[in-house]
Amino acid sequence: MIANSRTCRQFHGLIRYLLHGRSGEEHERVAWTECRNLALDDAEHTATLMRATAAQNHRVELPVYHLILAFDPSDLPDAATMRQVAQRVLDELRLTEHQTLTVAHRDRAHAHLHIVANRVHPETHRAWDRWRDHTIAERALRILERQLGLREVDGRLHQLPGHDLPPLKARAHRREAPDPVEPLAPDRRRVVDEAARRLIDFDLLRHVGRLELESQRRLAEEGARQARCLRTERELDAASQAMYRALDRAYARPLEALRRFDEVLYRDGPAAATRRLRDDPTSYVELRPYARAAYMGLWHKTDDNIALGYARTAVPAAQEYALAIERHRTAVRGLEPGLTRTTYDDDARAVAEHAAHRARFEREMARLRRVREHLPHPDILRKRARTAVYALNPRELAQLNRSLGPAVGRVIELLAHRVVREIALGRDQHSA
Amino acid sequence: MRGSAYATGRPLARFIREAALGHAPRTLRLQTHNDIVHALASALRQLEAAAARAPSAEPATAPARATLRDLLTRLVS
Numbered sequence: 001m002i003a004n005s006r007t008c009r010q011f012h013g014l015i016r017y018l019l020h021g022r023s024g025e026e027h028e029r030v031a032w033t034e035c036r037n038l039a040l041d042d043a044e045h046t047a048t049l050m051r052a053t054a055a056q057n058h059r060v061e062l063p064v065y066h067l068i069l070a071f072d073p074s075d076l077p078d079a080a081t082m083r084q085v086a087q088r089v090l091d092e093l094r095l096t097e098h099q100t101l102t103v104a105h106r107d108r109a110h111a112h113l114h115i116v117a118n119r120v121h122p123e124t125h126r127a128w129d130r131w132r133d134h135t136i137a138e139r140a141l142r143i144l145e146r147q148l149g150l151r152e153v154d155g156r157l158h159q160l161p162g163h164d165l166p167p168l169k170a171r172a173h174r175r176e177a178p179d180p181v182e183p184l185a186p187d188r189r190r191v192v193d194e195a196a197r198r199l200i201d202f203d204l205l206r207h208v209g210r211l212e213l214e215s216q217r218r219l220a221e222e223g224a225r226q227a228r229c230l231r232t233e234r235e236l237d238a239a240s241q242a243m244y245r246a247l248d249r250a251y252a253r254p255l256e257a258l259r260r261f262d263e264v265l266y267r268d269g270p271a272a273a274t275r276r277l278r279d280d281p282t283s284y285v286e287l288r289p290y291a292r293a294a295y296m297g298l299w300h301k302t303d304d305n306i307a308l309g310y311a312r313t314a315v316p317a318a319q320e321y322a323l324a325i326e327r328h329r330t331a332v333r334g335l336e337p338g339l340t341r342t343t344y345d346d347d348a349r350a351v352a353e354h355a356a357h358r359a360r361f362e363r364e365m366a367r368l369r370r371v372r373e374h375l376p377h378p379d380i381l382r383k384r385a386r387t388a389v390y391a392l393n394p395r396e397l398a399q400l401n402r403s404l405g406p407a408v409g410r411v412i413e414l415l416a417h418r419v420v421r422e423i424a425l426g427r428d429q430h431s432a
Numbered sequence: 433m434r435g436s437a438y439a440t441g442r443p444l445a446r447f448i449r450e451a452a453l454g455h456a457p458r459t460l461r462l463q464t465h466n467d468i469v470h471a472l473a474s475a476l477r478q479l480e481a482a483a484a485r486a487p488s489a490e491p492a493t494a495p496a497r498a499t500l501r502d503l504l505t506r507l508v509s
Contacts, residue, residue: 038474039480039504048508052469095489 001085002070003137006414007062007130011047011116014066018103018114019043029107032079034086037099037122046101050118051100056125061121065095065130067137070112072151077105077111085144086115092140095132097121097290099385161166162353192396195388199400202385205378208368215365218358225331230388232328239317239324246314250281250288250307257284276319281311469507476500 008014019030033043040049053343054063056389069085071077077085086102099118104111119128139158146152147159154166247254247261261284264273287307291300320398332351375381438449441460450457477498483490 037477039476040501040508041504045505045508048469049473052466052473055463055466056470122470122477 031104065117236324238426243321246317250310
């Protein structure tokens with residue numbers, strides 16, 4: 001899923017477009033609509049109601065917030081899923097109490113929906129601040145993709161473990177436009193090609209340097225994560241032993257009881273598991289039989305109340321155990337706590353994805369290091385690149401910039417700046 | 433025609449002249465209108481929230497809500 005957003009001034013124009021299209025007659029493209037925090041359910045009246053609310057705050061110039069959520073063409077979400085996605089994104093953006101109109105369209109191959117929100121709060125009349133809204137929306141979408149089994153997109157602003165930073169495809173595509181500059185003479189062409197080779201080598205060197213810094217940062221993060229994991233693992237061991245001792249007093253088969261407690265914990269959550277231990281302890285396994293003396297010790301009879309009492313006293317240990325498990329899983333997965341309830345399989349998959357991602361990164365680093373070994377010393381490369389840039393005229397520089405793309409273009413810019421500075425300082429080209 | 437001129441806040445002759453020269457003048461929306469719509473919508477929403485919280489009060493508030501909804505619909509149409 002991807003999200004896009006903008007703000008604008010008028011509710012009427014946008015809502016008319018969403019409901020009736022540009023021509024005003026495209027009614028069949030609306031799959032469904034949903035109004036929230038509006039007095040009337042008719043989508044046609046939404047604009048007037050929102051404008052009346054927005055007029056209560058005279059300082060807001062752009063009261064309309066328009067958010068577009070688009071699914072991948074391979075995803076075929078039903079209306080309930082789309083509503084769930086819209087609800088979650090609005091929650092994350094803290095727009096739950098604001099007036100919103102959600103319009104789902106079916107005029108494209110991919111499912112998508114538009115959310116029109118009134119930035120002015122209907123009760124407090126304060127304006128909602130859209131600071132970092134793209135990042136928040138992307139974060140929510142990444143989590144929802146994983147939860148709902150939708151196609152996972154590599155987000156630029158927020159990545160989950162296992163995701164890569166996407167390349168700048170659109171910009172690279174624009175750079176591939178046909179070159180309008182007239183062709184150079186063959187001897188100058190050779191000079192430009194040589195300059196291009198030198199710049200590419202120099203840029204590769206800078207790229208490897210950047211990746212090495214990134215690698216060190218990742219190693220440090222990985223170390224911190226492992227330290228966290230070790231600490232939470234020790235806590236979990238202690239909690240698990242305490243839990244076992246508590247269950248041993250109450251149950252005839254404490255290991256089996258612990259295994260079933262784990263099942264309920266992962267399926268229904270910690271609150272349900274501990275509630276079941278307190279209210280219905282026999283639902284795990286049979287209780288430990290305790291005998292109580294009767295008739296002055298002449299007779300012993302079995303009393304379940306003792307084991308039931310022990311089961312109830314195991315509840316604090318169970319709560320501590322559930323908390324320790326949650327903390328450990330959070331540390332293992334590298335996620336923020338309380339974001340999502342997952343299963344063992346999800347944990348294992350996340351850890352495997354993380355390891356695969358790290359292995360890919362290390363392989364790429366090793367390849368680039370091998371390439372760098374065949375390059376000359378960085379100082380020589382830098383000097384060569386600067387000399388090559390110095391030998392070109394502005395037209396050739398522009399052509400080179402167009403043909404090599406944005407990263408190398410920045411190198412040219414940097415080198416050209418230095419060359420100009422050296423000319424200003426009165427140095428000749430041989431000192432460059 | 434007179435009603436349209438009144439809704440735009442212009443005298444009839446001026447409305448006819450402007451309409452004849454180009455687009456008809458837009459209907460005037462006063463801040464008071466916005467305030468009334470907002471106040472009515474807010475009251476209706478609060479009544480509906482109260483009815484949802486206490487189902488026993490739902491029949492008692494139904495006529496008031498219907499009247500408010502009708503009034504609001506006429507105002508925003």
